[in-house]
Amino acid sequence: MSILQAILLGIVQGLTEFLPISSTAHLILASKLLQLDQKLTPEQLTGFVAVIQLGTVIALIVYFFPDLWNITRGFLADNLAWMQGTGKLGEPARLGWLIVIGSIPVVVFGFGFKKIIEGVLTKNLYVIAGALVGLALLLTVAEVVGSRRLKLADLTWFHALIIGFGQSVALIPGASRSGTTITAGLLLGLDRATAARFSFLLCVPALTGAGLLQFVREVKDFDTSMLLATAIATVVSGITGYAAIAFLLYFLKTHSLFVFVAYRLILGGLIFLLLATNRIAPV
Numbered sequence: 001m002s003i004l005q006a007i008l009l010g011i012v013q014g015l016t017e018f019l020p021i022s023s024t025a026h027l028i029l030a031s032k033l034l035q036l037d038q039k040l041t042p043e044q045l046t047g048f049v050a051v052i053q054l055g056t057v058i059a060l061i062v063y064f065f066p067d068l069w070n071i072t073r074g075f076l077a078d079n080l081a082w083m084q085g086t087g088k089l090g091e092p093a094r095l096g097w098l099i100v101i102g103s104i105p106v107v108v109f110g111f112g113f114k115k116i117i118e119g120v121l122t123k124n125l126y127v128i129a130g131a132l133v134g135l136a137l138l139l140t141v142a143e144v145v146g147s148r149r150l151k152l153a154d155l156t157w158f159h160a161l162i163i164g165f166g167q168s169v170a171l172i173p174g175a176s177r178s179g180t181t182i183t184a185g186l187l188l189g190l191d192r193a194t195a196a197r198f199s200f201l202l203c204v205p206a207l208t209g210a211g212l213l214q215f216v217r218e219v220k221d222f223d224t225s226m227l228l229a230t231a232i233a234t235v236v237s238g239i240t241g242y243a244a245i246a247f248l249l250y251f252l253k254t255h256s257l258f259v260f261v262a263y264r265l266i267l268g269g270l271i272f273l274l275l276a277t278n279r280i281a282p283v
Contacts (some may be wrong), residue, residue: 001048001229004273005034008166010052010233011150014240017056018200019248020139020179020260021267024049028173028272032125032280044226050214051230055238057207060200063245067201090152095201101157102164102202109168110210125271125282128152131174132268139179142186143256150190152198159188160202167202174268178201178248182257192252200245 012030016023027049031037061068074092075092091096150159157267166184170177178199185195274280 001036001040001226003229003232005036006229006233007194007236009048010055010236013049013052013233014056014059014237014242017053017241018178018244019062020135020182020213020257021178022128022132022174022176023053023056023178024173025132025176025267025271028125028128029280037123040226043197047214048226048230049274050177050211052233052237053207054125054211054215055234055236056241057204057211059238059241059245060093060204060207063242064201064204068204071099085166095152096221098155098157098198098233099202099205100158102167102198103205105161105164105168106171106206109204110215111169111170123283125280126173126274127272128174129268129275131172132264132271135175135183136264136268137180137185139186139257139261139264142183143261146186147148148191150188150194152194155190155198159185159190160198162188163198163202167199167206169255177206179260179264186257187258190259194248196249196252203232 009027009030010054012026012223031045045110070092074090078087078089078093082089163181163184166180167174169178169180178196181199181202182192182195183194185198186192190198271280275282
């Protein structure tokens, strides 16, 4: 892998991880167009994608550090006081519990269907294209029927659990973690910016855990040149990921998600066309 290819893939990862358009779909398609699937072993390519994801995890933690610090500190202090019978849960602690509850489905489904997810589904472009189109249609429904009245303070454990199930759907390649969780939030009545913010906060444990696990498992297959390319791509993905978070939260204050619906339909249709004309292989 060349340095230029690493930079390009880092940009792709950073921009698409947090926009509701699926980083997996873009990385798999980009790797095929760059013919990296023919130059790298499946283990190297999987490991590369897993490691550069850590760049976007760092971007997420840096962007939301004040929130995460307050949630963590409040969660520990308030729960300790509550167990001692000397206090009650404040808003940061409550939000911490919502993140814990919302993380349960992705852990259960992630371990329960690990072999299927990492096997036949991972790089199948028919699955990816179908997920791109399918979630675009569901996101359209969410935009049309969602009341967009609820704020972060209105979230309950039920909301968190349903959004958590939405996050578990993102285990299907092409679905998009931010796409499924924001869609679930809109269907529950959250406003767009609140749905996106809780989606990002909910992503922190899942992305951190998955990224570190894959890093430990896959990095052993890298040689020196691969390590350098991966390090560069990780830094680039972190920078562009931070910009993508800031952009989406600002954009959703005054705009709908229909532009992403259109993009997903176009990209899904393009992948189906490339498959139908044998321009790319499905796996």
